[in-house]
Amino acid sequence: MDSVPPLLLAGQMRALTGSSRGLSRAYTKGDLVRVRAGVYYSKPAWLALKAWERYAATVAAVAASDPAAGFCYLTALRVWRLPTPGVPDHIHMVTRSPHKAGRIASTTQAAKNPKTGLTGLETVRGYGTFRHHWEADIVQAGGYAVTSLVQTVMDSVVRLELPEAVAVADTVLGSRRKEGAGLTRLDLQQASASLASAAKRRRVLEVLALADQAAESVGESRSRALIHILGFPAPVLQRSFNDSEGFIARTDFFWPEYGVIGEFDGDAKYLDDELLGDRSTREAILAEKKREDRLRALGYTVVRWDWKAVTDPGILRRKLEGAGLRRENPRRVD
Template identity: 30%
Template sequence: MTSPQDITAAGIPLRRTTEDGVPTNDAPLVFRRARAGEYVRVRPGVFAPAERWNAASRDDRFCASATALALTSRTDPVFCRETALVLYGLPLISRPGILTLRASSSSVAGSLKREKPKGATWPLFNERRISVPRAWSGLPTGQLHPFQQRLLSGSSLVLEDLRMCLADTLPRLPWEDAIVVADALLSGLRNSPANLPAVMARPWTVQDLASLAKTSSTQKAAHRLRRIAAFASPLSGSPGESWSRVVIDRLGFEPPELQHRVRAADGRLLGILDFWWQGLRLAGEFDGKRKYAGGNSYSGRDVHPVILDEKLRSERIQEEGVRFVRWMWDDLTSPRRLEAKLLRAGVPRR
């Protein structure tokens, strides 16, 4: 049975033990169950069933922690930097380990460490409050207005304005993360909470990305934002494809064509390839787990028909004299492995 104090965030049930500062009737029971390790105290006053909390993915626990923090704050906290990007549904390779918020003043800026509570397999996410960049002090108030993001649970979180968040965060990210985010903006592809298939948002233009440099805090940051806009592409179909482009470029290989359409002699479309080297008639394919992960895949389909369709597609394309080179996440985390595969396939250096 649920109560007004129950809320579900990213698929994790949360139980509040106070309402408007007053303890709920079942608070003593929740505290007893937490002492027994049956509940995890996510934040003071917010608990989750230990079994559900420990079985949840890291991303879901991160989103639920942000919700718990918002539920227990006296004023609406404004999430910023990588935390806001995740809550906006933008992908990151390096998932944030800290909940980052804007400090209401420099006097409250700082970090707060959360100890792992009884019953939790995983440590809690710490918090960090950071001041507004000095370079933004002269900007109109409306430009800094936070955005309210409504979650599936019906609760809402306050996120920093997306443009300001990107101008502040993208230059700080590792290059591969910055390109993954930029490609997602240009393609319109977003993640969604609670393990649902990816969703679409309004795609940005390259000019939209480049214009972020106007609100960057330093000249160095502005230069990096322009470089990010120049490298980004709306044709990357997943974070893995975006990361692949970065690694291929770093290794010095000839850049491939993206989303190449292969047709039969009669004009029938046989498939769309992630990467294509025309002179070699070579297709490059990134095979990420999410491609086949059932309801969590980009198609939302079950895994077995997806694998069968992929096999038949590859066979049809190979009949047209196309070779394939395939790689996965492990080849991107160990770039020399991808380098060896591309060299064996004959991909030239630029």
């Protein structure tokens, strides 16, 4: 889960000073946001947070206000540092009571400015809770009580769209997973066998059939699933190429029968300092162009796409067809 500045807890302040009235006064003055009952945050800092940081702060606030909270589904995915399809609308939790299941709107509040009548949160996204009534194997991870890794993956894979589900499976199976434990195919196969729904069991097996630990990014995983949905032949992943000068590159996708190389271009390749190393963005772009020129000189067609294409099937379809690939058994998604 993303790290955030510490929350201000009324209970903690009472234990230290005997009173939490200072927090109440600061809230009334408009200096604080009340994220949950008894849990506050600096208002200027709250407004400056990015969406994922604000979500993480809300999860922390829910945990602070309800020590018995057990997180699941998309929230647990984030705690386990697995990919999610954007920032969720809710904090997902489990409940043993069917009467407590369902959605509750965000309770994050700020005092109104007496002159304008505005709180300052009007354009800031808040996060409610979604309680799920299902059996849960709760463990400790990332400082929170969450569903176990295997249950989190099962709960998510059977509910997410196929490209998103494949991205989760690729990441949790991948040998390159750097943060937290991973799972094996056998782990997921055994877990799927215990699912009560035949449709859910089929879904897990479909995702596992597409999952490939060789995928190196969420964008690659989603691309590969969408390639399958669109009916294009399955590509070879991470193929290395050489010419007379030596090693050229290890490419994302390769269709040897068509002589086509596919590359997913995520923004991080040109903007992330860790990936750039000692190079500037301009130098990275130039190196990528030279790399592509050498691949084309070998007689291959190179086609590139970005995040927009993996969220719009029509764009990816047109790019791949333009490169010469033919669809074999498409689904009706484009």
